[in-house]
Amino acid sequence: MISIKNLHKSFGELEVLKGIDLDVEKGQTIVVIGPSGSGKTTFLRCLNILEKPSDGTVEIGGLVADFSKPMSKKQIMAFRKQSAMVFQHYNLFPHMTALDNILEGPVTVQKKDKAQAKEKALALLDKVGLSDKADSYPHQLSGGQQQRVGIARALALEPKVMLFDEPTSALDPELVGEVLQVMKDLTQEGMTMVVVTHEMRFAKGAADEVLFMDSGRIVERGTPDEVFNRPQEERTKRFLNLIQDTDTI
Amino acid sequence: MISIKNLHKSFGELEVLKGIDLDVEKGQTIVVIGPSGSGKTTFLRCLNILEKPSDGTVEIGGLVADFSKPMSKKQIMAFRKQSAMVFQHYNLFPHMTALDNILEGPVTVQKKDKAQAKEKALALLDKVGLSDKADSYPHQLSGGQQQRVGIARALALEPKVMLFDEPTSALDPELVGEVLQVMKDLTQEGMTMVVVTHEMRFAKGAADEVLFMDSGRIVERGTPDEVFNRPQEERTKRFLNLIQDTDTI
Amino acid sequence: MYLNSIFSNPERLERLGDIAQSSFLPLIEAAVQFTLPLSVISFILGLFLAVVTALARISTVRVLQWIARVYVSIIRGTPLLVQLFILFYGLPTVGVTIDPFPAAVIGFSLNVGAYASEVIRAAILSIPKGQWEAADTIGMSYSQTLRRVILPQASRVSVPPLSNTFISLVKDTSLAALILVTEMFRVAQQIAATNYEFLLLYGQAALIYWIICFLLSLVQGRLENRFDRYVSR
Amino acid sequence: MYLNSIFSNPERLERLGDIAQSSFLPLIEAAVQFTLPLSVISFILGLFLAVVTALARISTVRVLQWIARVYVSIIRGTPLLVQLFILFYGLPTVGVTIDPFPAAVIGFSLNVGAYASEVIRAAILSIPKGQWEAADTIGMSYSQTLRRVILPQASRVSVPPLSNTFISLVKDTSLAALILVTEMFRVAQQIAATNYEFLLLYGQAALIYWIICFLLSLVQGRLENRFDRYVSR
Amino acid sequence: GSSDNADNTESGSSTEGETDLLAEIQEEGTLVIGTEGTYPPFTFHDDSGELTGFDVEIAREVADRLGVEAEFLETQWDAMFAGLDAERFDMVANQVGINEERQESYDFSDPYITSTAVLVVAEGNEEIQSFDDLEGKLSAQSLTSNYAEMATSYGAELEGVEGFNQAIELLVSGRVDATVNDNLTVLDFQNQRPDAGIKVVDESGDAAQSALLFRKGNDTFVEAANEALAGMIEDGTYEEISNKWFGENVLE
């Protein structure tokens, strides 16, 4: 489903991604972990071309983007359709209700029939457990609810791949679970997902593979069990010590 | 050191604290946990009179405040001096260097000798591991560093009690440890502390007592082991399930 | 002194009352016929211009940026009176003759355009980057993003400063007299010129301006409330 | 037409050149002697007034709130020209006679005070509540908090809108002519009144205003940079 | 402030006209006249809001005699000249005093009014009885007018103003000691505001003349206007208008 070769990204002088290679099968869930500034967000954004990679190729769902060549706006748009992004801070449109947020993509952009799109949007709201919140504005929703609307908005685009950038790290501790539950449901339905998160319970329970990124490279990869319990690299061990419930302090 | 009796706080109609009673010995560290909106922040703020409690009495370090009666500005100021607050979002003064942030209390408010205060401030910076950052502005520091400056600023006031309101919840996962370490050092030096946090590793490693708050009341209390591993109340169990690394999902 | 003489002099008091009464209608008429339409039309056109200018300023095309910059700098840096003067008395010397009312509308619109563009630019820049990205992600084009995501939110932030711009505009329309538009302040001058009660007539005009501005502040409050529907406090 | 006639008429061209040359010095003189000092003094006094008014508006004392509200509403709701008129020609009728320059300073300061108070109020309100609380926690009094924590930060946010206020003020000083202050625009009028080249003289005055405003924008940039020392981008 | 009159020079000879403005006006059927509209009794709005006054009626009569409609456009002093330059108006009728400076830039018709200068002071002022008492006193004058020169010649300090209205405000608010101005203007003011607290203490023998103002280079048009003026003086129309506004003939 996803095939990434030699992906590079620089901001001016600063090389943030130093050659990423990755293949993801349809239906797989990949969890990406790593210290702040290691390039996790940049990596995800490159897959959705929110940042234009400097070099490399990415294939998603059969469509290939070669970033060593210039791309037209149209090509970018087409490629971007393959995936949908869920943001750390939800980024819902505050002036639209939950329903309108979800409809914006299908109706305004994809010009789908409004009645049908609405039916589908309501089904999505139901799926994320918010059928009663269709007419609420984002500010009337809790963080967890907003993030679930964010997931529904992404799903409404019918992407082949879902990208999550720390979807729960802005949430109060007791609201994290509800969002992770929705994500786990998606995994089980066979959605292909790339998830940046430090939530161990999600990684352990849902990831097919865990990548540890550092300084723009994938330093270690393997099953959750391999990476969390038997890390090979010093850097991985150090990082896991910092974020895990161990007795470093 | 602290003795709280029948502490009440209402915002208009909304009663947020419904009678809190608590005694803390000198040198004890109390950890407060509980769901969002349960009143944890309000409770801390009442101890520093950032919110004026509606009723009850609080004694800190021998000074008693009776909130059933009106208090003069002077009384409030005097009482506030007993404790110092560390905020979730650090609340450093962005237009002052780290050193100036720390000096502001002793020099501007307490009118201490500037040279002496500076010496002490530098010692405090050293203590929180930031002796090289004295002249940095907050925006030049990482979140963890800013929070450590926040702690140093509070310590510079020489309070009898330190209050922490989710001091690490705005931090990147790998920066949490450095702040917790500083806090743990304080515990070991015999500082009296009330800490709102959901960091299990701190609670388990440093707390003398854990309080579980819900809806403005202390619902359960005990040693970390008692509260985390053998909670008695249904509400406590539900909450711990939500925030802990269990297999709810 | 003078005021004493007014109150100790019932005749004069009566005269002032008469003048005030009889001049009120013509003032209101002029306000309704010229001051208000001139303000409203210029404001609406100016807003369009302002949005375009703001977009030019934040665009990545250097030439557009510079055109916008120069326009804003000239308009904000020189007195409105001189701008109107040049527009109305200067342009005919190069063969362009515009009638008073349209010339006034052009002059005031250009003015509003420059001032409001800064407000709108700031408002657009204040919308979090995440909103642009969310729009990108769902596949919106630049213009769709602007129309459906950015400008509706920017409007909310812009209401108070734009109402300032409008308030200034309402009062600035008094300069239209210079280019032959008989707006309210001109009428006050005309009336005062015959009875020499400048203080009285100017005071009356000021009162009407104040009422307009007051009504405007009510509208502003309404708009803010409407927008607040989707903004938490 | 007319312009053609200028260029096809070297005598006229020469005459315009001569006038422009000879009038430049008196204009600059007037700008330096009156326009600038009037602007600067009024702006500084106005800022003080603005801070006080802003504090009154956000205070919890109802009476102060209302005084501030009424003051701002009246000043913003009525034309500056009328305010100056009343101040200079109205007050003597109740026995208060103020000299031209001080009267101008009072009028313009009152004006700046009202407009800038809204800017400063917004700036103060934009400082996160956490800053007030942090100051409370370390034991600061209200006035210490204001002086050492809030106003320094509010200044940063206020620079661009206040520079707008200043730009408007510089141009508004032309109204001081009404109350006998011979500022630059008045000088332009005087010169034009003898040679009837109003367009030329007004254009020259506009150029000088523009230069002042341009210099001001440089100062603004500097100030912003200085404040940015402690603000991440 | 348009009451500034000057010495009695003949209107200067003009440069050659390019297009014949007179023909244009007659073809269009309207004569566009610039005026202030705030300067009674010469050009102002009556109680019903209609533009009227001595200059307005004279100008209207001129238009009549040229066989065209008069159209008045009102604006302030500076814009009146700019408007004439910009061809927004064909002519200005606003009691514009004839003086050399103006003649350099514009053409005048034959004078149609002669007025004298009067000295005005506040009512309580007993110090100033005549022009000679102006020595060292502060007088409010339009700086470009001949009255300014006159006041200076008697040793007065000047306070520059934009017009008669402002001069009166200054006088009434006690900021100046005196003002020298057109007798007709002062008369109208006194009629309107008998209790304003000013008085006329002296009148000068020197007379000043005002005329219609034109762009340079339209000699045929100026001549036609002159003919019209001469015609109305001859057949008594002028006297009628003059009597209506001043109760006397103000031609000389």
Ligand SMILES: Nc1ncnc2c1ncn2[C@@H]1O[C@H](COP(=O)(O)OP(=O)(O)OP(=O)(O)O)[C@@H](O)[C@H]1O
């Ligand atoms: N638009 C940009 N311009 C310049 N540098 C950038 C930009 N975006 C990111 N960077 C830099 O790229 C590096 C990687 O950033 P990125 O956000 O991808 O890290 P991350 O792993 O997502 O970190 P975090 O855990 O803090 O979200 C950082 O050094 C960051 O400062």
Ligand SMILES: Nc1ncnc2c1ncn2[C@@H]1O[C@H](COP(=O)(O)OP(=O)(O)OP(=O)(O)O)[C@@H](O)[C@H]1O
């Ligand atoms: N200034 C205030 N005015 C009105 N209501 C308030 C105010 N501050 C807090 N509240 C309300 O009081 C209740 C308790 O808030 P508090 O911030 O103490 O909770 P908390 O336990 O700290 O929650 P969190 O974990 O989200 O920080 C909430 O319902 C909140 O909305």
Ligand SMILES: [Mg+2]
């Ligand atoms: Mg990231």
Ligand SMILES: [Mg+2]
């Ligand atoms: Mg809290």
